[in-house]
Amino acid sequence: MKYFKVLSLFLFLGCASSYSSNSIRTTGPTTSPNFNSDTVILDDGLEIPFSDCEEPKKPVEIVNGIYQIYSKVRYPMDAVSAGIQETIVHNVLIDETGKIFEIKLKEGSHPSLIEEAERVIKTAQFKPAICNGNTVKMHFPTTIRFVLQDN
Numbered sequence: 695m696k697y698f699k700v701l702s703l704f705l706f707l708g709c710a711s712s713y714s715s716n717s718i719r720t721t722g723p724t725t726s727p728n729f730n731s732d733t734v735i736l737d738d739g740l741e742i743p744f745s746d747c748e749e750p751k752k753p754v755e756i757v758n759g760i761y762q763i764y765s766k767v768r769y770p771m772d773a774v775s776a777g778i779q780e781t782i783v784h785n786v787l788i789d790e791t792g793k794i795f796e797i798k799l800k801e802g803s804h805p806s807l808i809e810e811a812e813r814v815i816k817t818a819q820f821k822p823a824i825c826n827g828n829t830v831k832m833h834f835p836t837t838i839r840f841v842l843q844d845n
Contacts, residue, residue: 747825
């Protein structure tokens with residue numbers, strides 16, 4: 695008999711606040727060089743590597759930790775029935791206030807798995823990144839692995 699579980703692994707330079715679904719842009723697959731996971735966007739629009747930030751600096755953080763997100767992921771039944779296993783990767787841009795500004799799909803093709811991954815990402819609250827002592831926009835990747843297992 696098969697059972698399923700979702701292995702959720704969020705790879706991030708930090709993560710965190712509430713969001714307004716009307717202000718979040720969700721886009722399809724991209725290989726844009728302007729959406730790097732290790733960069734911050736300064737007030738003047740300049741995009742720099744996080745490593746170039748002066749102290750104090752801090753990456754984006756998920757409020758209440760990653761486990762509050764893990765508990766919300768549900769394996770879509772159509773994917774379970776079809777035996778679909780897939781890793782869904784998004785790049786997420788968190789703004790200076792900790793709100794999700796943009797979500798871009800980097801990897802994944804099954805619509806209901808993509809939809810579930812985006813739904814869970816949108817439920818997270820974030821603390822914004824700090825660079826040179828100021829809050830800044832920052833990119834980070836999220837990866838959610840949907841895996842079916844035999845028991």
